[in-house]
Amino acid sequence: MNESQHRTTGPERTERSVSITFDRATKIYPGSETPALDALSLTVEAGELLCLVGPSGGGKTTALMLINRLIDLTSGDIRIGETSITDIGAIELRRKIGYAIQQTGLFPHMTVAQNIAVVPRILGWSAARIDARTDELLELVGLTPTAQWRARYPGQLSGGQQQRVGIARALAADPPLMLMDEPFGALDPITRTAVQDEFLAIHRAVGKTTVFVTHDIDEAIKMGDKIAVLRPGGLLAQLGPPEDLLAEPADDFVASFLGAERGLKRLGLYRLGDLAGEQREPLPDWPRLPAGTTAREALSCATAERADGVIVADGETPERAVPVARLLQPDVSEGAA
Numbered sequence: 031m032n033e034s035q036h037r038t039t040g041p042e043r044t045e046r047s048v049s050i051t052f053d054r055a056t057k058i059y060p061g062s063e064t065p066a067l068d069a070l071s072l073t074v075e076a077g078e079l080l081c082l083v084g085p086s087g088g089g090k091t092t093a094l095m096l097i098n099r100l101i102d103l104t105s106g107d108i109r110i111g112e113t114s115i116t117d118i119g120a121i122e123l124r125r126k127i128g129y130a131i132q133q134t135g136l137f138p139h140m141t142v143a144q145n146i147a148v149v150p151r152i153l154g155w156s157a158a159r160i161d162a163r164t165d166e167l168l169e170l171v172g173l174t175p176t177a178q179w180r181a182r183y184p185g186q187l188s189g190g191q192q193q194r195v196g197i198a199r200a201l202a203a204d205p206p207l208m209l210m211d212e213p214f215g216a217l218d219p220i221t222r223t224a225v226q227d228e229f230l231a232i233h234r235a236v237g238k239t240t241v242f243v244t245h246d247i248d249e250a251i252k253m254g255d256k257i258a259v260l261r262p263g264g265l266l267a268q269l270g271p272p273e274d275l276l277a278e279p280a281d282d283f284v285a286s287f288l289g290a291e292r293g294l295k296r297l298g299l300y301r302l303g304d305l306a307g308e309q310r311e312p313l314p315d316w317p318r319l320p321a322g323t324t325a326r327e328a329l330s331c332a333t334a335e336r337a338d339g340v341i342v343a344d345g346e347t348p349e350r351a352v353p354v355a356r357l358l359q360p361d362v363s364e365g366a367a
């Protein structure tokens with residue numbers, strides 16, 4: 031399957047997006063004999079969202095901290111666009127990078143507006159420009175009316191609201207790169223889904239190159255244009271779009287990491303609107319579902335109603351019938367199912 035089927039509204043490649051290339055990037059912490067990150071080579075294309083997943087201690091956070099030079103490489107290189115991070119001053123580098131972490135890192139004694147303004151202030155923006163940008167960002171992350179949120183302190187916000195402010199702050203100076211380390215890790219499942227959806231909408235709108243660390247493989251499947259699976263010792267186990275990993279895990283380690291429901295998860299990536307349907311006359315009496323329904327949801331609906339397929343009710347005529355066989359093999363080209 032190509033990415034456009036999975037991401038119907040893919041990230042816009044803005045001029046301000048840049049690629050990140052790991053070139054045999056290796057980190058061995060002082061006093062340690064084995065690498066935390068072992069010769070990692072991969073490229074995150076401009077505007078792409080890469081999810082880094084792997085077991086605890088797999089080197090995910092190490093990879094992120096190497097990018098913004100919170101720690102130094104032992105060997106290898108990391109390039110932002112064509113430039114090695116070692117050729118960019120650490121301060122200048124961090125200004126190019128929005129960094130959002132699980133604990134949000136909001137300053138408790140500053141208001142929401144002051145927190146968002148930290149980097150723009152350092153950059154010397156005018157008060158009017160900072161004000162306008164703060165309002166824009168609060169709207170973007172769904173904290174409206176903005177006047178109500180600007181003056182609050184982090185302690186007066188829920189965990190989800192704090193994480194939204196954390197994302198707004200990371201985006202404040204419009205950095206071309208975003209690094210996110212378990213940014214939604216502290217949230218309950220419902221808030222987490224809402225914040226994921228918001229972040230994805232923002233990502234698609236602003237198209238920043240993003241490296242996103244998560245423990246949660248389902249989050250990675252949902253969010254990532256690509257997923258990189260790291261194994262213990264910081265070795266890359268597999269890199270690819272979620273659908274490729276789910277369809278063909280490189281080995282047992284990746285397969286077990288993806289979980290027993292790998293097949294069903296894979297069906298969750300395809301939407302009825304992307305599947306070729308059949309024009310039948312008359313249409314079978316199957317459940318009618320919107321085009322945005324995933325193949326996984328459609329399959330469980332057909333099963334529950336003991337139907338041999340579903341009808342895509344997307345307002346188009348003639349309507350299309352999608353048999354169960356196609357729901358089970360959504361990536362097989364038309365006529366071959």
Ligand SMILES: Nc1ncnc2c1ncn2[C@@H]1O[C@H](COP(=O)(O)OP(=O)(O)OP(=O)(O)O)[C@@H](O)[C@H]1O
Pocket residue numbers: 059060062066084085086087088089090091092093245
């Ligand atoms: N400052 C440090 N000094 C020495 N070893 C470290 C240091 N920081 C991390 N490590 C080690 O490096 C390895 C990778 O750690 P890292 O935090 O990058 O993994 P991770 O994949 O982000 O883990 P988690 O999912 O638990 O956050 C681990 O074995 C860890 O113990």
